[in-house]
Amino acid sequence: MKIYYVYHSCFIVETDNSFFMFDYFKNKQDKQENFDFNKLLKQIIKSPKPLYVFASHSHQDHFNQSIFSFAEEKSNTYYILSSDIKLYNNIDNIYVAKQNTENKINNLTINTFGSTDEGVSFLIDDEGTHIFHAGDLNWWKWPDDTEEEEKEMEDAFKTIIEDIIKLNVKIDVAFFPVDGRLEQNYKCGGEYFIEKLQPKVFIPMHFWDNFKTASDFKNHMTNTSTNIIEISHNSEIIKL
Numbered sequence: 001m002k003i004y005y006v007y008h009s010c011f012i013v014e015t016d017n018s019f020f021m022f023d024y025f026k027n028k029q030d031k032q033e034n035f036d037f038n039k040l041l042k043q044i045i046k047s048p049k050p051l052y053v054f055a056s057h058s059h060q061d062h063f064n065q066s067i068f069s070f071a072e073e074k075s076n077t078y079y080i081l082s083s084d085i086k087l088y089n090n091i092d093n094i095y096v097a098k099q100n101t102e103n104k105i106n107n108l109t110i111n112t113f114g115s116t117d118e119g120v121s122f123l124i125d126d127e128g129t130h131i132f133h134a135g136d137l138n139w140w141k142w143p144d145d146t147e148e149e150e151k152e153m154e155d156a157f158k159t160i161i162e163d164i165i166k167l168n169v170k171i172d173v174a175f176f177p178v179d180g181r182l183e184q185n186y187k188c189g190g191e192y193f194i195e196k197l198q199p200k201v202f203i204p205m206h207f208w209d210n211f212k213t214a215s216d217f218k219n220h221m222t223n224t225s226t227n228i229i230e231i232s233h234n235s236e237i238i239k240l
Contacts, residue, residue: 009061
């Protein structure tokens with residue numbers, strides 16, 4: 001498996017069978033880049049492998065209408081979009097994702113779970129390989145929350161985690177928010193997710209340009225068998 005970190009919460013995953021693109025809204029190149037996004041996109045379009053494009057919700061940092069242009073050049077492009085995303089044109093191969101539902105597309109089984117913000121989170125079974133993308137599912141424990149707001153968020157987050165646990169699968173790769181804006185609470189969601197679901201690989205996201213947050217999370221999580229990836233720049237390639 002090869003994983004391309006694009007920016008923020010966007011990843012492109014290449015498996016033996018498919019390409020998956022999650023939550024694209026823009027690409028941001030760095031001097032340290034390992035790949036050029038536009039060149040990679042051209043390679044994906046030319047490839048016989050299908051492209052599955054996921055959008056977890058409509059927020060501007062997770063969704064961009066430009067993704068629909070991919071299908072103009074690649075007929076085996078499939079879109080799996082949260083139900084809160086409004087569509088203004090007829091697009092082929094679109095699947096609407098609602099909380100706690102299952103879709104089967106070609107050789108994939110896609111289970112959709114809730115979010116503690118807008119939209120949904122995704123768990124994909126690609127012939128036995130399980131990939132989870134959280135979207136904005138997180139324990140959003142803001143420093144200025146009231147006790148009531150904290151309790152409401154905690155309950156909502158843990159309920160969704162329980163829904164995922166009930167599926168009883170081993171997650172191979174999980175993409176999950178580690179957001180420094182939460183200050184000292186930035187690690188709460190990821191730590192709980194790892195404790196309860198024990199993914200083989202955990203990849204932080206949703207930290208914008210604050211790569212130190214990803215580094216701090218990895219350094220904090222020393223007592224786990226999960227392989228935590230430390231992303232250090234945009235346009236980084238992760239090989240698993």
